[in-house]
Amino acid sequence: MTVPALVKGTRDFGPEDFRRRQWILDTVRQVYERYGFQPLETPAMELLSTLSETYGEEGDKLIFRILNSGDFMSAIPYPDPPRGSWTADGLTPSRVIPMISEKALRYDLTVPFARYVSQNAGQITFPFKRYQIQPVWRADRPQKGRFREFYQCDADVIGSESPLYETEFLFIFQAVFGALGLAQHVRIRVNHRLLLQAFCHWCGGNDIAFPAFCILWDKSDKVPWEKLQTEFETSGFDPQKVQQLAYLRERLVELPAQDIVWHELEGFATENGLELSVVGTLRSILQPYLNIHQKTENRSGPQANVTVHLDVSLARGLDYYTGMVFEATPMDGGGSLAGGGRYDNLTGRFGKPGLSGVGISFGADRIFDYMKDKGLLDNLAAPSGPLLLMARLEDPTPQAWWDCVWQLRHVYEIPTEIFPEKARLKKQIEWAVKKNIPFLGLAGPDELQAGRIALKNLKTGTQHNFLPHEAADYILHHGR
Amino acid sequence: MTVPALVKGTRDFGPEDFRRRQWILDTVRQVYERYGFQPLETPAMELLSTLSETYGEEGDKLIFRILNSGDFMSAIPYPDPPRGSWTADGLTPSRVIPMISEKALRYDLTVPFARYVSQNAGQITFPFKRYQIQPVWRADRPQKGRFREFYQCDADVIGSESPLYETEFLFIFQAVFGALGLAQHVRIRVNHRLLLQAFCHWCGGNDIAFPAFCILWDKSDKVPWEKLQTEFETSGFDPQKVQQLAYLRERLVELPAQDIVWHELEGFATENGLELSVVGTLRSILQPYLNIHQKTENRSGPQANVTVHLDVSLARGLDYYTGMVFEATPMDGGGSLAGGGRYDNLTGRFGKPGLSGVGISFGADRIFDYMKDKGLLDNLAAPSGPLLLMARLEDPTPQAWWDCVWQLRHVYEIPTEIFPEKARLKKQIEWAVKKNIPFLGLAGPDELQAGRIALKNLKTGTQHNFLPHEAADYILHHGR
Numbered sequence: 001m002t003v004p005a006l007v008k009g010t011r012d013f014g015p016e017d018f019r020r021r022q023w024i025l026d027t028v029r030q031v032y033e034r035y036g037f038q039p040l041e042t043p044a045m046e047l048l049s050t051l052s053e054t055y056g057e058e059g060d061k062l063i064f065r066i067l068n069s070g071d072f073m074s075a076i077p078y079p080d081p082p083r084g085s086w087t088a089d090g091l092t093p094s095r096v097i098p099m100i101s102e103k104a105l106r107y108d109l110t111v112p113f114a115r116y117v118s119q120n121a122g123q124i125t126f127p128f129k130r131y132q133i134q135p136v137w138r139a140d141r142p143q144k145g146r147f148r149e150f151y152q153c154d155a156d157v158i159g160s161e162s163p164l165y166e167t168e169f170l171f172i173f174q175a176v177f178g179a180l181g182l183a184q185h186v187r188i189r190v191n192h193r194l195l196l197q198a199f200c201h202w203c204g205g206n207d208i209a210f211p212a213f214c215i216l217w218d219k220s221d222k223v224p225w226e227k228l229q230t231e232f233e234t235s236g237f238d239p240q241k242v243q244q245l246a247y248l249r250e251r252l253v254e255l256p257a258q259d260i261v262w263h264e265l266e267g268f269a270t271e272n273g274l275e276l277s278v279v280g281t282l283r284s285i286l287q288p289y290l291n292i293h294q295k296t297e298n299r300s301g302p303q304a305n306v307t308v309h310l311d312v313s314l315a316r317g318l319d320y321y322t323g324m325v326f327e328a329t330p331m332d333g334g335g336s337l338a339g340g341g342r343y344d345n346l347t348g349r350f351g352k353p354g355l356s357g358v359g360i361s362f363g364a365d366r367i368f369d370y371m372k373d374k375g376l377l378d379n380l381a382a383p384s385g386p387l388l389l390m391a392r393l394e395d396p397t398p399q400a401w402w403d404c405v406w407q408l409r410h411v412y413e414i415p416t417e418i419f420p421e422k423a424r425l426k427k428q429i430e431w432a433v434k435k436n437i438p439f440l441g442l443a444g445p446d447e448l449q450a451g452r453i454a455l456k457n458l459k460t461g462t463q464h465n466f467l468p469h470e471a472a473d474y475i476l477h478h479g480r
Numbered sequence: 481m482t483v484p485a486l487v488k489g490t491r492d493f494g495p496e497d498f499r500r501r502q503w504i505l506d507t508v509r510q511v512y513e514r515y516g517f518q519p520l521e522t523p524a525m526e527l528l529s530t531l532s533e534t535y536g537e538e539g540d541k542l543i544f545r546i547l548n549s550g551d552f553m554s555a556i557p558y559p560d561p562p563r564g565s566w567t568a569d570g571l572t573p574s575r576v577i578p579m580i581s582e583k584a585l586r587y588d589l590t591v592p593f594a595r596y597v598s599q600n601a602g603q604i605t606f607p608f609k610r611y612q613i614q615p616v617w618r619a620d621r622p623q624k625g626r627f628r629e630f631y632q633c634d635a636d637v638i639g640s641e642s643p644l645y646e647t648e649f650l651f652i653f654q655a656v657f658g659a660l661g662l663a664q665h666v667r668i669r670v671n672h673r674l675l676l677q678a679f680c681h682w683c684g685g686n687d688i689a690f691p692a693f694c695i696l697w698d699k700s701d702k703v704p705w706e707k708l709q710t711e712f713e714t715s716g717f718d719p720q721k722v723q724q725l726a727y728l729r730e731r732l733v734e735l736p737a738q739d740i741v742w743h744e745l746e747g748f749a750t751e752n753g754l755e756l757s758v759v760g761t762l763r764s765i766l767q768p769y770l771n772i773h774q775k776t777e778n779r780s781g782p783q784a785n786v787t788v789h790l791d792v793s794l795a796r797g798l799d800y801y802t803g804m805v806f807e808a809t810p811m812d813g814g815g816s817l818a819g820g821g822r823y824d825n826l827t828g829r830f831g832k833p834g835l836s837g838v839g840i841s842f843g844a845d846r847i848f849d850y851m852k853d854k855g856l857l858d859n860l861a862a863p864s865g866p867l868l869l870m871a872r873l874e875d876p877t878p879q880a881w882w883d884c885v886w887q888l889r890h891v892y893e894i895p896t897e898i899f900p901e902k903a904r905l906k907k908q909i910e911w912a913v914k915k916n917i918p919f920l921g922l923a924g925p926d927e928l929q930a931g932r933i934a935l936k937n938l939k940t941g942t943q944h945n946f947l948p949h950e951a952a953d954y955i956l957h958h959g960r
Contacts, residue, residue: 002529004598004830007583010523012596015610018519034889036866036897039498043490043629044524044585044615045544049482064525067545067581069619073566073573082562086553093553101547103487105524116492118484125914127900130495135524139549149523162900164877175890288882303890350484386516397644402768409514410655410783417516420607420642434605 009142010149019384020377021151021368024180025133028153028362031175032131035168037155040130042112044137045103050115054349055107056319062138064105064148065097072100105137109154110346110359117158118350126159126355133364145335145369156359158346163285165358166324166342170289173328173338174306176362181376183304186337189327190257190286191314193341194278199245199312202274203237211319213237218315220246244272249312256307257286265310282310285324316341326360330370337370338362386417387475389432390441395422400448404468408441412472416441432458438480441471489622490629499864500857501631501848504660505613508633508842511655512611515648517635520610522592524617525583530595534829535587536799542618544585544628545577552580585617589634590826590839597638598830606639606835613844625815625849636839638826643765645838646804646822650769653808653818654786656842661856663784666817669733669807670766671794673821674758679725679792682754683717691799693717698795700726724752725792733791737766741790762790765804796821806840810850817850818842866897867955869912870921875902880928884948888921892952896921912938918960921951 006012013021029039051063068075076099079089086092106112109132117124133153140146155172157165173188200213212235219228225246233239248268252261262283269276286308293305306328316325316339323342330337340360347355371377390405408414417437419428425442432440442454453471456463457478466474486492493501509519531543548555556579559569566572586592589612597604613633620626635652637645653668680693692715700708705726713719728748732741742763749756766788773785786808796805796819803822810817820840827835851857870885888894897917899908905922912920922934933951936943937958946954 001831002829004530004595005527006599007523007525007527010525012523012600013519013521014596014600015518015520018521022519034893034895036895038495038865039493039502040495041493041498043487043492044617045487045490045629047485047487050484061549064549064583065547066585067547067577069541069544071573073571073576076566078565079562082559085558086556091553093551096553097547103544105546115484116494119486120492120494125911129897137524149525157900160900164872164898164900167882168898171886171889284876288877288879291879292883292886349482351481385518392644396764397768399768399771402647403772406651406772409651413514415514415516417609418644418648420637420640420644431605 007148009140009147011147015385017368017372020372020380021364023380024364024367024371025151025153027179028176028364029131029133031172031179032153032155034175035129035155035172037129037131040113040116040132041134042106042109042116042132044105044135046106046112046115048098048102048104051104051107051111054111059107062140063107064137064139065101066103066105068100068102075099106134107138108136109134109152109361110156113154113156113158114346115350117355118347118352121347121352124159127157127162127165128159129155129157131155145366147365150366151364153362153364154359155361156357158357158359159355161356163281163324166285167288169326169340169358169360170286170308171292172360173326174289174293175302176338177306177328178302178304180367180371182367182371183306185332185370185374186328186330187256187307187309189253189309189311189314189329190282190324191311192278192282192324193315193322195276195282195312196315198274198276198278200237202272203232203241203245205235205237209236214315217313220249220313245312253309253311253313255309257290257310261310265312282324323358334370335366336363337367384480385435386415386437387479388414388416388439388441389428389435389437390416390418390443391425391428392419392422393425393442393444398445398448401443404441404443404448404453407468408472412469414472414475429456429458438478439475487628489620489627491627495865497848497852500852500860501844503860504844504847504851505631505633507659508656508844509611509613511652511659512633512635514655515609515635515652517609517611520593520596520612521614522586522589522596522612524585524615526586526592526595528578528582528584531584531587531591534591539587542620543587544617544619545581546583546585548580548582555579586614587618588616589614589632589841590636593634593636593638594826595830597835598827598832601827601832604639607637607642607645608639609635609637611635625846627845630846631844633842633844634839635841636837638837638839639835641836643761643804646765647768649806649820649838649840650766650788651772652840653806654769654773655782656818657786657808658782658784660847660851662847662851663786665812665850665854666808666810667736667787667789669789669791669794669809670737670762670804671791672758672762672804673795673802675756675762675792676795678754678756678758680717682752683712683721683725685715685717689716694795697793700729700793729792733789733793735789737770737788737790745790745792762804803838814850815846816843817847864960865915866895866917867959868894868896868919868921869908869915869917870896870898870923871905871908872899872902873905873922873924878925878928881923884921884923884928884933887948888952892949894952894955909936909938916960918958919955 076096083089135149135151137149140148177183177186197210200210205213216231229239232242255261265279314325314327320343321341322344325341327336327339338360342358344356345353346357408416429440438458440456440458447454452465452467454463454465455471556576563569615629615631617629620628657663657666676694680690685693696711709719712722735741745759779785794805794807796807800823801821802824805821807816807819818840822838824836825833826837888896909920918938920936920938927934932945932947934943934945935951
């Protein structure tokens with residue numbers, strides 16, 4: 001016997017959870033469509049050459065590689081002479097992988113998108129807006145809230161440097177979290193890589209030191225400040241200036257982005273001789289959003305304000321982003337639910353240089369888990385299974401019964417279940433209740449003769465005798 | 481530079497094709513829901529132990545295996561002493577695979593379903609109807625119409641032997657192909673494994689010879705009859721009787737299933753001393769469908785009749801099915817677009833014996849390719865991208881313009897694109913036309929002042945000055 005088990009770090013989505021997650025995915029899709037994004041789906045498998053050397057050494061280790069079919073062993077040169085161990089023979093995993101694996105599971109949706117754009121550049125009218133909602137796979141160590149298969153919901157605009165798209169993404173964050181009922185639960189943090197760069201220079205770091213600065217700076221959420229300050233000093237940054245920045249960050253991130261934040265930031269720049277024209281850029285990106293949302297405090301429901309904070313420590317990875325960066329996190333802590341930013345040259349390695357882009361991604365599984373933990377998915381109005389069980393009263397089943405079931409399904413479009421065997425009515429009712437089916441339809445010889453159905457509401461116990469279209473109306477109006 | 485390329489046998493679905501395939505998937509989903517099936521999604525990766533020894537030797541070779549992460553080489557015992565070749569060392573692919581791979585991509589949706597049912601049997605109320613629409617992967621040699629990644633749309637009922645479910649699946653075939661507009665293009669062929677078994681016995685074969693009989697019998701479509709007859713003879717079957725069956729098949733499969741077919745089959749059975757009570761079973765399964773569809777010839781559109789043929793040579797694989805089998809194929813030849821049947825004991829190997837089930841699967845990619853080849857997807861009414869381009873007339877963009885765009889998207893729900901830079905109007909119009917966006921919205925200082933939009937219909941060239949809600953109405957009514 002084979003023990004039925006899941007691969008560690010993966011999970012099934014049964015009926016209830018499937019519908020809940022689907023509702024999240026559909027919500028994101030709807031907003032993307034409304035903003036003019038076009039759908040794309042790419043295969044789960046990409047060539048290893050497309051994926052490798054893209055995600056850094058750490059990311060590379062997390063790629064799921066697919067073993068070549070057929071006699072893959074013959075692709076490994078037999079050691080001649082054998083030296084007593086795989087390593088001595090030069091047959092280390094990293095040497096052997098390219099010999100026996102040429103395909104891998106996609107690690108994100110961005111690289112397949114870059115591959116697609118490069119391959120189809122001739123047919124694409126730029127700027128090109130695409131969205132893509134598909135699972136990705138990462139060989140992470142499984143732990144609570146971290147899965148090896150999870151859905152990403154990406155939207156990118158490629159082929160334009162216009163900052164209007166950054167503004168649009170703020171609206172999209174609001175629209176998605178608003179529609180999910182999470183407007184009060186999350187905040188959007190934004191920053192700009194040029195701001196970080198100016199800070200790095202001000203603290204005595206050059207461009208080479210910039211990645212190190214970002215790594216340290218990015219940690220300021222998690223690592224105690226004293227420890228971090230020492231690390232900055234060791235790396236050659238001016239600890240006093242770093243400390244000043246840390247204070248600045250604290251003050252700014254406490255407040256939603258608004259006039260006082262810009263003034264404070266510009267004041268700091270003037271006082272300390274920083275060239276911060278990027279503040280103006282950031283401000284003009286945010287302003288249309290702030291004007292519509294934060295200043296109109298009476299919006300609620302799907303249009304409720306989602307607060308934007310300027311977080312000058314936000315870096316979001318190292319090499320990838322070159323302009324504005326975004327991240328949406330729950331107010332009460334926990335990992336990011338969505339993020340993104342502007343990048344240059346995504347398609348450069350595929351021979352299509354010079355395409356600037358900006359994109360975001362919603363982590364649908366993280367949103368699902370967050371909402372499930374908080375009980376926010378319990379009262380979803382999503383459709384959930386059949387509304388009617390047609391009881392089985394006779395054996396064999398008369399044609400008129402089939403006609404009646406067919407009518408309900410195909411003329412009146414009622415999701416209808418049938419009971420498979422003749423059985424006591426009590427048993428059939430119990431089964432319906434277990435399956436959470438709210439109505440029972442009885443069509444015995446008398447009803448069929450009269451072309452009617454006796455419809456029992458299993459919640460209230462009331463029963464009415466209806467024509468089929470009346471039964472359908474009643475079911476649709478009284479629902480679940 | 482990395483050459484951007486797809487893995488052989490896989491393909492991208494750009495905006496247009498994505499929408500078309502999605503329409504097919506949604507159609508199937510809708511029908512499944514209406515018949516009371518509940519959704520399930522399982523992970524792309526399953527344990528190799530779940531998948532192996534299930535699909536036969538040929539199928540096993542087509543499983544995509546995932547290389548274990550980390551130092552997989554250390555799991556291969558170093559040959560001591562080395563004997564000069566991998567084979568001599570006993571390191572053949574089939575020996576090495578279990579050492580370096582414990583996961584694989586799912587090969588179908590049936591085995592993951594069996595695994596799910598076995599794992600969750602305690603929580604499931606049987607009979608359990610589930611549907612599952614997800615891609616599967618097979619390491620087939622890529623060729624026209626055969627892909628290594630393709631969507632399957634499965635529906636199964638498990639935990640009941642009631643033949644009512646077989647009847648339901650006939651209705652489902654009709655409902656799906658009817659809704660896809662394929663009612664006139666496909667036919668459903670049905671058969672019953674017990675019929676095949678009776679034939680095998682009649683031709684002198686015992687139960688052990690049954691698989692061989694099925695293999696040969698199944699080939700009767702493709703292999704010239706003379707050649708096949710010799711093969712039957714070599715395998716010990718009575719060639720005269722086989723020939724009689726072949727004639728019977730020819731006569732029956734030419735006619736849609738109807739009274740004459742049953743009479744002919746029963747006549748043949750009586751004449752030749754065959755015990756064919758299964759004919760009665762088949763007939764009672766088909767009759768409710770035939771009564772509603774084939775006898776009502778004036779139904780059209782989504783309710784149009786899909787013809788059912790009894791094809792006594794249909795086997796659909798060897799070991800798997802135990803009862804009725806179905807297959808839907810295009811009238812004008814080509815591979816099957818959907819198929820299924822009843823099976824026993826799907827979950828037996830996971831320690832849950834005795835669960836009978838019946839299920840079908842639509843090959844969404846095959847249906848997509850078939851319909852695309854015939855041009856049947858060209859006039860789909862599926863939504864296809866933004867309806868409105870809001871032109872960019874000023875720099876910087878005034879707040880009132882953003883307010884107007886926001887209103888159109890969020891109050892009137894118009895999928896709206898914006899032009900990213902200030903540019904000549906001609907350029908913006910050309911861009912909209914290239915993107916197949918039917919309307920252009922102009923909101924310059926005068927319009928914004930008056931709270932209006934000048935809306936240009938890019939097909940007719942007419943232009944009207946509208947309030948935003950009037951513009952939205954106009955767009956939705958004049959559409960594409």
